[in-house]
Amino acid sequence: MRNNQVLLITGTSRGIGKFLAEKYCEKGINVVGFSRSNATINSDYYTHVVGDILDEGSIKNCFGLIKQKFGQLDVLINNAGVASMNHTLLTPYKTLENIFKTNFYGSFIFSREAAKLMRKKNFGRIINFSTVAVPLNLEGEAVYASSKSAIETLTKIMAKELAPFGITVNCIGPSPIMTDLIKVVPKDKIDELINKQAVKRFAQPDDVYHVINFFIDEKSSLITGQTIYLAGIFK
């Protein structure tokens, strides 16, 4: 990625989003971060937008700021997401709504608005986040995994629709990483999951960074509509 490029990451207040934002800032790339809370990153290359992923208006404001400040967008990383573990019979409507709105609607609206900007340069890279819970069809994750499954389908169809504009759309499915997102998951469940992996270890944020670097490379113009799962998990 070149230094004059602009990268937008959602969910940068903590976890993987924060890690990625800091990594790209260190490389001298302009990073715009979007989250509900105030900035937790201090860098000359970092611009923070406080907004709610559930509010289309607040997403549009974010893109208004990007247009005004940079006039371009090269990479979007749809990192923001929520997880919830529960049995289908015990899952309230509110949980269903919140997970789908944050994970799927959020990724869709951000991608749509990003593509409008990217098409002007006939170049763009959109990265979505799935999970290994999709290929593993994990019990207790019906709603979360389904929302991510929808994101995988979105990735494939958007890849086709946006290819004429020089935009690639890809997806990463991380295996468990010790972040806030999974700290509520019981240890025995996590151990069980790790045992299903070909490579039986926790993923590190650097593993995610590595895959994203591959996807956003200018030379990856033929890589689109793909989902890469970490740790040797297959569909």
Place this chain on the structure above:
Amino acid sequence: MTVEKDKIFDLIVETIKAFCIENDISIDLSEGRKTRLFGGGGPLDSISLVSLIVQIEETIENKTGKAIIIADEKAMSRKTSPFASVGLLTDYVLELLTEDEK
């Protein structure tokens, strides 16, 4: 209302002209409102139409301060497509812009 309609028509025509230059597409606008855009021998294919609509939405928002979504369910389900000609598109955009005022 007529002035408003003319203004929207002019904005759409300006956007089409800029779009044609940027994308190396030729649209003969000499027929004014009757200029065909999409379908029935119109000059745009579906991808070009998508690009043009996005560009018109952006122009309308920049010039009027109102964000509209042109390709909504209403537009798609009409017997006469609002994307068939410049005149029909102008009328549809005007309808969307005045919707909130009703």
